[in-house]
Each structure stands twice: as structure tokens, then as C-alpha cells.
Amino acid sequence: MKTHQYTKIIAVTCVAALASCASKPETKRMPVSASIRPDSSATGRLFKEVNEYRQSKGKSEVERHAGLDRLAQEHCEYLRQHRGEFSLQGKNVSHIGFDGRTAIARERYQMFNISENVAAATRPGSNFSPVIVALWKGSKEHNKNMLDDWTHSGIGVVVDSDGMVFSTQLFSTVSYSQLARRERFTRH
Numbered sequence: 001m002k003t004h005q006y007t008k009i010i011a012v013t014c015v016a017a018l019a020s021c022a023s024k025p026e027t028k029r030m031p032v033s034a035s036i037r038p039d040s041s042a043t044g045r046l047f048k049e050v051n052e053y054r055q056s057k058g059k060s061e062v063e064r065h066a067g068l069d070r071l072a073q074e075h076c077e078y079l080r081q082h083r084g085e086f087s088l089q090g091k092n093v094s095h096i097g098f099d100g101r102t103a104i105a106r107e108r109y110q111m112f113n114i115s116e117n118v119a120a121a122t123r124p125g126s127n128f129s130p131v132i133v134a135l136w137k138g139s140k141e142h143n144k145n146m147l148d149d150w151t152h153s154g155i156g157v158v159v160d161s162d163g164m165v166f167s168t169q170l171f172s173t174v175s176y177s178q179l180a181r182r183e184r185f186t187r188h
Contacts, residue, residue, distance in 0.1 A: 042128070042129075042157045042159070043069070043073075043155045043156065043157045045127075045129045046128075046129040046132055046133070046155055046157060046167060046169075047064060047153070047155045047169075048129075049129040049130060049132075049133045050062075050133060050136075050146055050153070050155075050169065053133055053137070053146060054146060054147060057147055059147055059149075062150050062151060062152055062153040062171065063151060063152050063153070064152070064153060064154065064155070065109065065111075065152040065153065065154050065172070066154070067105070067108060067109045067154065068105060068109070068111070068152060068153060068154020068155075068170045068172060069154040069155060069156065070154070071101045071104060071105065071154060071156075071170055072154045072155050072156030072168040072169060072170050073156030073157075073158070073168075074156070075097065075101065075116075075118070075156060075168040076156040076157060076158040076166040076167065076168050077156075077158055078097065079118070079120065079158070079166040079168070080158045080160050080164075080166050083160070083164070095116060095118060098116055101114070101116070101170065102114045105170065105172055109172075109174075110174060111152065111172035111173065111174060112172065112173060113150075113172060113173050114170060114171070114172045115145045115148065115150075115170070115171045115172070116145070116168065116169070116170050116171070117136050117142045117145050117146065117167075117168070117169045117171075118166075118167065118168050119132045119135045119136060119142075119165075119166075119167045120164060120165065120166050120167075121135065121164070121165045121167075122163070122164055128165050131165075132165070132167045133146075136169075145169075145171055146171075148171065149173070150171040150172060150173055151172070151173045151174050152171075152172050152173065152174060153169060153170060153171050153172070154169070154170045155167070155168070155169045155170075156168045156169075
């Protein structure tokens, strides 16, 4: 009996020792196109420019939201990849996929009343933030989006290899009632 028990202990110890020697699975990195150059400092400057404009009009600043940033950045990359395939009022931009971005923002981030600004500028130079904000100010709908009562925003910028800049800014408000409801159910 004792021999059988010792055999089990030795077998379990050997299996544990062998498992600890196993190599970790290799992580594969997905390559990013060299022509896509997301610039976090560029998004920061554009975000700051929009908040300064809001403050000049008596509005409070919006808070930057990482999830909305990702959605906006993905849309900018889509605009660059599909450049020339669509035109909104003669401009190389589109709101294609907005319903999907809205659904993700609502489901993942508890956002509601989502709005979107898009812009494309041909070779505006390295300090393009004022150019993009001026384009949005010049559009009644985009200007309204910048000045509405939002709490959060995400922003994306892609500069193509020829200097064309694509910008997307998502505006939203956190649904505190949804957050409170979720907290009530997760506490128990």
C-alpha cells in the first residue's frame, strides 16, 4: 500500500517538474503599416485645441477617454486605407461605421449621445491642429458637436505618407445611471 502511495507522489512530482520546464508559448506581433504614423503628440495638440475653443465659448473641457481614442484612431486608419473611395461634400472623409463605433462605445464604455467629427486636410504642415479645428468650426454640424454638453472625448490622427492628415473626434457623455446599475448588480 505504502509503495503505491509513494509511486503516486513521485509521479505527481515528476509531472510538475516537467511542466515547469515547458517553454512559454511564443507571442506573435502584428506588423503595422509603415505609412501609418499615429502621433500621440499630434492628437494631444488637437485635443487641447478643441478644449481651448470650448472654453472660449464658455463650455467646460471634455475629458479624454482611451476607449474613444482607440475607436477614433481606428476610423482614421480606415479613412487612410480607403482614401479616394468616398467623398463627403467633396472632401476625402466619411462617417462609415459610425453606428458600429456608437454601439461599441455604449456597450464597452457606458457612453451615450455619441457624436463624431471627421476631417481630412491636404498637407497642412506639422502644426495642423488649428487647420482641423477651423474646418470643424466652418461646418455647422461639426461646430455644434464641439460645443455641445459632452463629458468625454476620444481623438485620432493619421498622417499619410504624402502628408494628408485624417482626424476623427468622438464626443460622448458617460451614462452614470448605467454605471450605477452595473455597480449595484456586481456588488452582490
